[in-house]
Amino acid sequence: MFIDIVKITIRSGKGGDGMSAFRREKYVPKGGPSGGNGGRGGDVYFVGDEGLSTLLEFRYNRLLKAEDGEAGKNKKMQGKDGENLFLKVPVGTTVFNARTGKVLADITANDQKALILKGGRGGRGNAVFASSRNTAPDYAEKGEPGKELDLQIELKLLADVGIIGMPNAGKSTLISVISAARPKIASYPFTTIVPNLGVVGTDDGRSFVAADMPGLIEGASRGQGLGQQFLRHIERTRVLVHVVDMSAFEGRDPYEDCKTINDELAAYGHKLEKRPQVIVANKMDMPEAESNLERFRRLYKGDHPIIPISSVTKKNIKKLVYLVADELAETKKKALYEPDAFAPYVEYTFNGEKEPFTIRRGDDGILEVEGEGIEKLFAMTDFAKHEGVRRFARRLKELGVEAELKKLGAETGDTVRILGEEFDFSE
Numbered sequence: 001m002f003i004d005i006v007k008i009t010i011r012s013g014k015g016g017d018g019m020s021a022f023r024r025e026k027y028v029p030k031g032g033p034s035g036g037n038g039g040r041g042g043d044v045y046f047v048g049d050e051g052l053s054t055l056l057e058f059r060y061n062r063l064l065k066a067e068d069g070e071a072g073k074n075k076k077m078q079g080k081d082g083e084n085l086f087l088k089v090p091v092g093t094t095v096f097n098a099r100t101g102k103v104l105a106d107i108t109a110n111d112q113k114a115l116i117l118k119g120g121r122g123g124r125g126n127a128v129f130a131s132s133r134n135t136a137p138d139y140a141e142k143g144e145p146g147k148e149l150d151l152q153i154e155l156k157l158l159a160d161v162g163i164i165g166m167p168n169a170g171k172s173t174l175i176s177v178i179s180a181a182r183p184k185i186a187s188y189p190f191t192t193i194v195p196n197l198g199v200v201g202t203d204d205g206r207s208f209v210a211a212d213m214p215g216l217i218e219g220a221s222r223g224q225g226l227g228q229q230f231l232r233h234i235e236r237t238r239v240l241v242h243v244v245d246m247s248a249f250e251g252r253d254p255y256e257d258c259k260t261i262n263d264e265l266a267a268y269g270h271k272l273e274k275r276p277q278v279i280v281a282n283k284m285d286m287p288e289a290e291s292n293l294e295r296f297r298r299l300y301k302g303d304h305p306i307i308p309i310s311s312v313t314k315k316n317i318k319k320l321v322y323l324v325a326d327e328l329a330e331t332k333k334k335a336l337y338e339p340d341a342f343a344p345y346v347e348y349t350f351n352g353e354k355e356p357f358t359i360r361r362g363d364d365g366i367l368e369v370e371g372e373g374i375e376k377l378f379a380m381t382d383f384a385k386h387e388g389v390r391r392f393a394r395r396l397k398e399l400g401v402e403a404e405l406k407k408l409g410a411e412t413g414d415t416v417r418i419l420g421e422e423f424d425f426s427e
């Protein structure tokens, strides 16, 4: 089965910084602390959308960010939370962590939401830090940084559109003109023996998946030629593009060709003859094509639209693609795939990494502390304020960093390095 694969990077929103401010009151030189908390940074979600069928959109938009939270405000007002980012993907999309290859989410239903990255927490404003010991703290936390993650998203494609017709009608040539698919093309019948899938994009940003099918012949519904198994593939498409060779090559009759195919569709059952169909009168660049088309129009009694094209001169190709996209939009309003066409619902939750720290001795003998938890603490600390530094030291103690440093031989007065910055160690 054809797989559409895209690599993207997502980033959750940074939490807004907490504010440090004091109430202004008449006759009170310094009122109580009144700085509000920062807003939460936006999360990143994936959402199943049955109206979509490709990942094409992501190919043009590879870094996707949720909104940052706003900073806290005066009067203990909290900053606005950042908007969550909802990335819409077709049903059948699997989201992988690109680095570890682990599955983060498997989108198997319309509207299914999977949280992939949480936004950063808002920093606390100074109003929160007031205590009986310190009634006027002039310190606020910074917002927690957002997270970034490289993803690989994959979609197992089911074709929206089936390109069908007699052998040698020009089906493979057509898909090669409207998509990046490059199937074998040759001037003899039965060149194509397995379906070729291609992603087709319109200029107005829509996209769909087309399958170039092997040629059908009379008796296909009874197993003639390569028939049966491909009729089964056609069953899974929503719109049929029926290619008819108007050049009447080697004495063929375009009207009879078209009728043969439609009779086979009807004989197969499953109401394939009722599927929306666009009749493509192909090879209009050939000498006899115009008069053959005139005759075809006279004889044809069905109600499918007929569109004359040439894959060689590209005549009407754009028009055809738009027409097919429109037909598709119309059919998508109705459900086509049975619910059991998809794997059972599974949701993999993303476990936010634990926040350990590591300590090792640098080349110059200095103890160095690193780690995700420390990094976060570092980013949220306002080192310009004495209170910020004090709180930072206390958190290091709580996290066990201080004890670990001591175990490794650190003594008061020694230099330690935390994320590249040098500090004096003291107990």
Ligand SMILES: Nc1nc2c(ncn2[C@@H]2O[C@H](COP(=O)(O)OP(=O)(O)OP(=O)(O)O)[C@@H](O)[C@H]2O)c(=O)[nH]1
Residues within 6 Å of the ligand: 165, 166, 167, 168, 169, 170, 171, 172, 173, 174, 184, 185, 186, 187, 188, 189, 190, 191, 192, 193, 213, 214, 215, 216, 282, 283, 284, 285, 286, 309, 310, 311, 312, 313
């Ligand atoms: N003049 C002209 N020739 C075309 C056009 N489209 C396709 N052909 C030719 O028709 C022949 C058959 O084309 P294919 O695309 O391989 O036909 P197909 O329907 O995929 O054939 P099968 O896979 O065998 O069923 C090739 O020689 C093409 O070059 C067209 O618009 N104009």
Ligand SMILES: [Mg+2]
Residues within 6 Å of the ligand: 171, 172, 173, 184, 185, 191, 192, 212, 213, 214, 215
């Ligand atoms: Mg072919």
